[in-house]
Amino acid sequence: MATAQHTPPHLAGNYAPVTDELTAYDLPVTGAIPPELTGWYLRNGPNPRDAASPHWFFGDGMVHGVRLENGRATSYRNRWVRTSTFTDGARIYDERGEADFTASVANTHVVRHAGRTLALVESSYPYELDHRPGHEWETVGPYDFGGRLTTPMTAHPKTCPTTGELHFFGYGGLRPPYLTYHRADAAGELTVSRPVDVPAHTMTHDFHLTAGHVVFMDLPVVFDLATAMRPGAGLPYAWDPGYGARLGVLRRDDPYGDVRWLDIDPCYVFHALNAYDAGPDRIVLYVARYPHHASPALPAVPATLWRWTLDLAAGTVTEEQVDDRPCEFPRADDRLAGLDARYGHVTTAGSPGSPRPGAVTRYDLRGGTADSHTFAAGRTPGEAAFAPADDRPGGPGWLLTFVHDAATDTSDLVVLDADRLAAPPIATVHLPRRVPFGFHGNWLPDPA
Template sequence: MRYLEGAFAPVTEEVTAYDLPVTGRIPAELNGRYLRNGPNALGVEDPATHIWGMGQGMVHGVRLREGRAEWYRNRFVRTSGHAPMINVVRHARRTFALAEGGLPPAELDDLLDTVGPCDLGATPEGFTAGAHSKHDPLTGELHSLAYMMGRAEVQYIVTGPDGRVVRTSLIPLSRSPFLHDFALTEDHVVLWDTPLGFDGFECRWLPGHPTRVGVMPRVGGAVRWSEIDPVHVSHTLNAYDDGDAVVVDLVTAEGPFDPADPGAVRPVLDRWTIGPDGVDQRRVDDRPQDFPRVNEARATRRHRYGYSAATDLYGIPFVPEGAPADGAFTNALVKHDLERGTAEVHAFGRGQSVGEAVFAAAGAEEDDGYLLGYVHDPERGAGDLVILAARDFTGEPVARVHLPARVPLGLHGNWLPDH
């Protein structure tokens, strides 16, 4: 029930607004659209068994141009069966809403209206581009690791800059997995086979199933598996090759994991170094957090900085330094300096629910840019698009774009610059 009310409550109306009011000043170099997709659960038959992440998709977007917030729009992703939509990306000059579990993507127009279901990443085996498809900034390719409920296999799909599938690899597994995210380097694909999977069409934790980490060359070939202690993997920050090893920064949690109650686990940021002799697991930050992001220009390559969110999803107190130690939950974004092993925290305070924040580059340096994310303003009962300067992370927001509607908490999105 928690995931149908408060910060998670669905939105029932589509809204369009122009010339949005702004506190502060929008950087003139931010020209593009910030889009975020997520579940908007309406008409749930049994709230007690509702799984967060399910529900018809709704895309929320703000158009920025030359220091102005031209418009805000929220639109249902209109597909048959009200498919849950998880992410939104641009590829081959088109915009796509991406779904989970083998459901096909939907194409959106520039104003976020649904063009219709599409065949992005479609293969003869029936798979399509998955929810966490990843761009390679060096090649322009879109890489997907797709799974389908009821099938004991996943498929790695590479879609070229022109939108056509150029390479696939079918990876057999022992049962139907829940594989929400994966990792990609310049040369390798990294996946995990955990106890969270499908028993029929029910997604649940299977205690007897091992946890394995697999590394496969991007050109295809055998997967090298390493077994580790049971763990739930949430999301990947980034990954890169380091000699004969692969380094992955990711969010994990000790099992068992119940999809209907994500608040029962404590997600933390880890670094896995996967080599020929196994997996070295190191804790980077043990404070509860999720939705890690990187400057996408560094995707697949060595990175120094990462950004994550401490959100209401897990309901675990996150009290930044200097905040009142009264047990009240504080929403925050975290900037990790993975080279120095330090972190900065930008706290939003009581009642201001913040989700994933994405990086919008402003220059060639890795942290020269801005973090964009939707933050609920409890005083207005609506959302703000908050813009933080990455190099002044703990300072006041550069700008707050005041939206006319509430944006429910979760899930994923991207900054789509004009150039």
């Protein structure tokens, strides 16, 4: 383990891992938890078991969950995702010399589909987690859709609210196809797997879904084999604006048809907010856009919210910046995924000594306005998940996020009223331990 004076930033402060698993009950609460919230708030993130990893993205996955029920915070659980990498050590190939997609850290997202809870990372198969009472978030094992999945699975699948289908992709490898599109039906059966022709292995973290289309992002962050072959070298991708940048449009009703590519300015996008069809030949996409991907020659620059409007008749893309506030982790009401959602929200993390405090900002994407909940100095929010108050998509609800307090080195689950975001929190659940900064999660209500 690195000495304190040499600890890299991604292993220091609240990026540092916790060292054990914990179950706690009857958590203290400031405020009042809405009684409509019955379920689990789950969030995944890297938590290297040996407290060492060459990059933040590479730590072993750990799921943190808070159970809300009848106006109470009844329990907290954190569990490592026990992948084959966690239990048996790192490996890339299986005994036949093929890529081993069970080798995983499963540290990026946690979603539910067809009755299964899946921990995801984009380099591997999903790992299924137990959700039985008393066994919550223990690892069941790798999940490959009954042997049908033969590529990795993105950490950002999209569920169609109309059909219940799960749309996703896999990318990577040293030879084509570098990108494959997949679709599973509402029952969890994998029904579509088709290669998408791209010229190189690029880092494709997210994509877009609308009622009628799937849109891929082929952006100039390209796999670098030399970096990949150096132990401990970090993320094996390099910014290469000469590669170009483009969006690939596939019709959902013709999943094996042609993908139409439209050029955009070079940039990088980790995360999409939402997308929708604005007519027979127009698609609107919202993204957290970086002007470039950080590299030794290019310092990191924050992402900001942008809107891309695709004109399929003209074959053009109009690119517009929506706001100049730094943002990440864009989300919307998942029941409106692929539809014209009026609202979307983002997180500004802030940091100790930063002039910009941590905040969650909600955009009225039709009205062009925004409201923010700004946290006190030293309180840093993560991604906020939307929890609906009723069965009306786009209706009222709450935003749930873990917040770290630097002064006390503790963490809370904060519940905000999505329609009164600037108001004080509805409830603050005080957690029994610090929750390290992580990536993505969801509000998983109990089945009706």
